[in-house]
Amino acid sequence: MDVGYSMSMLGLAIGIVVVMCIYFKIHAFWSLMTACLFLALTQGMSLPKIVSSFETGLGGTLGFLAPILALGAILGKLMEISGGAERLARTLINFLGQSKAHWAMLIVGYICGIPVFFQVGIILLIALMFSVIREAKMPVIQVALPMIIGLLTVHCIVPPHPAAMAIAGSLNADVGKVIFYGLIVGVPAAALAGPIYGKFIAKKFDVQISGAYADAKPRQDSELPPFGRTLFVILLPLLLMINKTIFELMIDKANPPDYMVYVNFIGTPMIALFISSAVGYVLLGLNRGFSWDQLGKASESAMAPMASILLVIGAAGSFNKIIIDSGTGAALEVVMKQIEVSPLIMAWLIALIMRFALGSATVAMMAAAGFILPVLGMHPDLDPALVAIAIGAGAIGGSHVTDSGFWFVKESVGIPMGAMYATYTVATCIASVVGLLGTLVLAMFV
Template identity: 40%
Template sequence: METVQGGMLLIYTVIAVIALVVMIAKFRIYPFLVLIIVSLGLALAVGMPMEGIVKSYEAGTGKTLGHLAIVIALGTMLGKMMAESGGAERIAITLIKWFGEKNVHWAMMFIALIVGLPVFFEVGFVLLIPIAFNIAKKTGKSLLVVGLPMVAGLSVVHGLIPPHPAALLAVQAYHADIGKTIAYSLVVGIPTAIIAGPLYALWINKYVKLPEHNVLAAQFVEPDSNARTRELPSFRITLFTILLPVFLMLIGSWADLFFAPKTFPNDLLRFIGTSDIALLIAVLVSFITFGTMQGFNREQIEKFCGGCLASIAGITLIVGAGGGFGGILRDSGISDQIVSTALQANLSPLLLGWFVAALIRLATGSATVAMTTACGIVAPIASAAGGVVRPELLVLATGSGSLIFSHVNDAGFWLIKEYFGMTVGQTLKTWSVLETIISVLGLSFTLLLSAVL
């Protein structure tokens, strides 16, 4: 088969992306299968040697999951321990006390920013939605006013702020400094979350009215005969455990400030500061702070950790399939052609990172897959540009693009629709628009930061 070259590679890529959208959004085929089918089809169409197609796809999948699968698993374990111990509830109670019931929408945004750090969006949502239900009932506010700031906080953390696995993936791909990335992501992420969360929630609540009876909410707010008997962990202990991996990663990135490079203490700090080790340490600590200190025995802790992994199997497979798609793009020469075209057109790597991630997000419905694929395409461009753009800002631009307009091919879309008791139209007006606000503001603030730095 003749190998496709030049601009035809880009045409085939556009066709492949359109095929992804149609197969997932219209025909509702599972994204994992679609990504495999389209990846292999694209490889055959552009003339990749058949003996190398499967190897290329497997290599791309393995490269992605080799790092991310560990982070996903450890982050989910930490989130599960936090849920079972009541740590998330303790954070909610404390922050609501600080903010007051009138400002509860601000409290929910900050809760989400904290709780969302170690876990994926769906996990953080499931952890916090019972708190949102109870707060909405207690304060008499609409679930939109309470819940939209919460999902805005979770979404911003998911796409922009390490040590969340999605953001860490981009940090690794662009060879960015994690300490600087965290600092810049807070500068960009916090005002973005404020506008897309509490401010937008108060405005859209005037135009979207939820049904008075929510079946799911009733399950969480009705009195339970098996109510919690254990005392909640303290706020300090909870905050310490959740933020421990963040502190360890920061210390690792600043190892040269404490010890000379290539020395044992320096190497040790860098080792501890890697995402896998930092999260592993936090999980082990949580077995004490969220486990034995709360009266759970070893068997219960093992059950929590083993049971929570089943829920992330689908996410992990889709992420891996997205990595395989990226592998095909690289090995088929498509990435090189995009690099060549982008350099000739003198496109900004920041805008390209946002745009590519946005396209993949719309196609696959997964922010993490969008970041995985976009990073594989844009990283060579950034490298060829010779350091014109700070890699930390590339992380933020790509992350912002990966959050744009969640719609029917996104599991989060249906999760929010069902829990909030909304119609598809209401979900598009609230959640989908909220995600787009985050995406556009994230890019805008990143470009402003780029002009200042």
């Protein structure tokens, strides 16, 4: 095995993805498939084996992820049409007071980010955000940044978000642990990068209320669901999945009690989300006056955006499988032995570099998982859930012009280009570094 040659081909394969996505604007699925073929052929894989590895990698990833992603999309859509996100925000702001509105928006972004995508979360909350800014007379950046960083942090490190769930599956990590660790690590990361840094940097940039949603009006209070009902629906899938992990830690694994078969079943991500979406249909749908026909159409509209995300994650899973089956994974293991760097730091760094280069947090996380997976066997005592958190923390940082989310934040909030790097980009880097430090500290105790 020529390690230098294998690493060179892997580097070129990644370069192909970067160039095709950024320079030629080719869809990430096609770019990743091209990289798969390039790496497989240059590593001497047989043609039947190439096809088999690609199909196995894609099917193995999506077989686990597709139903979770679909059910999560339904849950997020129910949050959208019911006004649940606005209810959470108003209740927390009333409880904390307008002087703490930036902290309230962090909590809202952190909680609402659990069932919805990053951009969707911004759309759900932005009308209320501008209303809070006007009423509290706070700078735009001081209120907006905490909400955005809260959404982004959860998006990258807490399942059932697609990339976080996908790498948990790829690394064979316990999903309940990934959720628990992610919530612990994410809180200080989002707090420092959001309300604390936001208050500091807002003094240096006088951003006015503008942007694509500046004229949007929040709903009337009577149109929103109750706070407790909304919070219960959002947290239910996490509670079911974490509950499974807690029971597994408490029982005698050599002689598990009979009821564990039910606990394991209910705590499986797919079943937990199915139960939660069913509860959501009732509490946020039927009980709010929506008909089954309306709920059916809303669910259908939630599915359409999932196609592109599924294809990208599936192709990234194939790329990871090609890395292992082509022998490149063995070469990576040799290199990692020589470098002698903590796999947590290496996983974080790879995700950060890929995020900066490609822009997509999803692709960055899947690529980092593919890099680090072959060397986990060298560290049998390392919990894969910690590796998943390190990867997610790396993918938070380095957002700039290659990231579609960067432009979405700029246009929706109305932040001038000159201020975006000093506000949003720096905040993502702060959250990323604090996330890594939190993961390293956590690794000392678990």
